[in-house]
Amino acid sequence: MSSDTIKAAIVGATGYGGAELIRLLQAHPHAEVSCVLSSSNSGTPLSESFAHLTNIMDLELEAIEPAAIKAKADVVFLATPAGVSAELTPKLLEQGLKVIDLSGDLRLKDGALYEKWYKRAPASAEVLEQAVYGLSEVYGEAAAGRSAISNPGCFPTATLLGLIPAVKEGWIDPSTIIIDAKTGVSGAGRGTGLGTHYGEINESVKAYKVNAHQHIPEIEQVLGETAGREVVITFTTHLIPMTRGILSTMYASVSGSKSTQDFIELYESFYKGRPFVRIRKNGTMPATKEVAGSNYCDIGFSADERTGRVTIVSAIDNMVKGAAGQAIQNLNLMMGWDEAAGLNFIPMYP
Ligand SMILES: NC(=O)C1=CN([C@@H]2O[C@H](COP(=O)(O)OP(=O)(O)OC[C@H]3O[C@@H](n4cnc5c(N)ncnc54)[C@H](OP(=O)(O)O)[C@@H]3O)[C@@H](O)[C@H]2O)C=CC1
Numbered sequence: 139m140s141s142d143t144i145k146a147a148i149v150g151a152t153g154y155g156g157a158e159l160i161r162l163l164q165a166h167p168h169a170e171v172s173c174v175l176s177s178s179n180s181g182t183p184l185s186e187s188f189a190h191l192t193n194i195m196d197l198e199l200e201a202i203e204p205a206a207i208k209a210k211a212d213v214v215f216l217a218t219p220a221g222v223s224a225e226l227t228p229k230l231l232e233q234g235l236k237v238i239d240l241s242g243d244l245r246l247k248d249g250a251l252y253e254k255w256y257k258r259a260p261a262s263a264e265v266l267e268q269a270v271y272g273l274s275e276v277y278g279e280a281a282a283g284r285s286a287i288s289n290p291g292c293f294p295t296a297t298l299l300g301l302i303p304a305v306k307e308g309w310i311d312p313s314t315i316i317i318d319a320k321t322g323v324s325g326a327g328r329g330t331g332l333g334t335h336y337g338e339i340n341e342s343v344k345a346y347k348v349n350a351h352q353h354i355p356e357i358e359q360v361l362g363e364t365a366g367r368e369v370v371i372t373f374t375t376h377l378i379p380m381t382r383g384i385l386s387t388m389y390a391s392v393s394g395s396k397s398t399q400d401f402i403e404l405y406e407s408f409y410k411g412r413p414f415v416r417i418r419k420n421g422t423m424p425a426t427k428e429v430a431g432s433n434y435c436d437i438g439f440s441a442d443e444r445t446g447r448v449t450i451v452s453a454i455d456n457m458v459k460g461a462a463g464q465a466i467q468n469l470n471l472m473m474g475w476d477e478a479a480g481l482n483f484i485p486m487y488p
C-alpha cells in the first residue's frame with residue numbers, strides 16, 4: 139500500500155452491496171477495508187455471513203458506533219436500506235468521517251419528494267445540501283474534496299447516462315421520454331421475499347412498481363436540471379430471471395433530423411476521456427452480459443427516420459456501475475485519484 143492509502147468502513151457488509159464493495163476494494167491500490175459493521179450480526183466473522191469470503195476477509199463484524207468507526211476508518215460506505223443513512227450520515231460527518239451512501243436517502247434534494255416516494259422521513263436539509271449526487275461522468279468534478287456523496291440508483295445510472303447528452307443538446311424532446319428497464323434480482327438485495335423467490339421469478343418476466351418506482355423522481359430531478367425545465371417521464375421496471383444486470387431501453391422524439399451516426403458522435407464527444415462509458419458503433423446494441431462484473435456502461439442508438447424517434451439502450455451491472463463500482467469511482471474522484479483506480483475489470487464473458 140502506498141502512503142496515500144485510506145481506510146474504509148462498510149456498514150451493511152452482510153448485504154450484496156457490501157459484499158461487492160469488499161470484492162472491488164480488495165484490488166484497490168489506495169484503499170483497504172479496515173472494518174465491517176452490522177446491525178444484527180456483530181461479534182461474528184464476516185465469512186460466517188459470506189462463505190465466499192473465507193480466508194479472504196476474516197474481519198469480525200462490529201456494532202455501528204460512529205466514534206469507534208472513526209478510530210478505525212477515514213471513509214464510510216453505507217450499503218444499508220432506505221432510512222438508515224438519513225440518520226447515520228450526520229453522526230458520521232460530525233466525527234470527521236467521509237461518507238459515500240449507496241441508498242436513496244440523500245439523492246432527492248427535496249425532502250418532501252423523498253417522503254412521498256420512499257414513505258419515510260427525509261434526511262435533514264443540511265445533510266441533503268452537503269451530499270453531492272455522484273453520477274461520476276456528469277457530476278464527478280463536484281465530488282473532489284467533498285465529505286458526502288450520494289451514489290445514484292442503479293436504474294438512474296443506466297438511464298441518465300443514456301439520456302443526458304441528448305437532453306442537454308436539445309436533440310430529444312424531454313416531454314416524450316419513455317423508459318422501459320429490466321433488472322436482475324440482485325437489485326432487490328439479499329433479503330428473501332416472495333417477489334424474488336425462485337419459483338416466482340424463474341422462466342417469467344414481470345413489470346413492477348409501475349408509475350410508482352422510487353427512481354422516477356431521481357431521474358426527473360436530474361433530467362429537469364439538465365433541460366432547465368420540469369421533466370416528467372414514463373418509467374417501467376421489469377424483473378428478469380438473471381442475477382446481475384440492468385438494461386434500460388429509452389424512447390424519445392428527435393428534434394430536427396438526426397441520424398444514428400449523429401447520436402453516436404454526440405455521445406462519443408460528451409463522454410470523451412471517461413473510461414467507463416462505451417459507445418456502440420453502427421446501431422449495434424449492448425447486452426448485460428457484455429458489462430457483467432465490470433464498471434462499464436455501454437450505450438447503443440437507433441434513430442428511426444420513419445417515426446422521428448430514437449431508441450437508446452444502455453447496459454450496466456447493477457452491483458458494479460449501479461452500486462459498489464460507482465461508489466468506488468466516487469471515492470477516487472473525492473480523493474483526487476485516477477477515477478479508474480481499482481476498477482479496471484474486464485467484464486466476465488460469457
Ligand atoms: N443491490 C443493488 O443492485 C443496489 C442496491 N442499492 C442500494 O444499496 C443499499 C444496499 O443494498 P443491498 O446491499 O442490495 O441490500 P441488502 O439487503 O443485500 O443488504 C443491506 C444490509 O443492510 C444491513 N441493515 C439492515 N438494517 C439495518 C439497519 N437498521 N442499520 C444498519 N444496517 C442495516 C443488513 O445487514 P445487517 O443485518 O448485518 O446489519 C443488510 O445486510 C440499499 O439502499 C439499496 O437500495 C443501490 C443500487 C443498486
Ligand SMILES: CC(=O)N[C@@H](CCC(=O)OP(=O)(O)O)C(=O)O
Binds near residue numbers: 240291321
Ligand atoms: C430488483 C429490485 O427490486 N430492484 C430494486 C432496486 C432499487 C434500489 O437499488 O434501491 P435504491 O436505489 O432506491 O436504493 C427496485 O427496483 O426497487
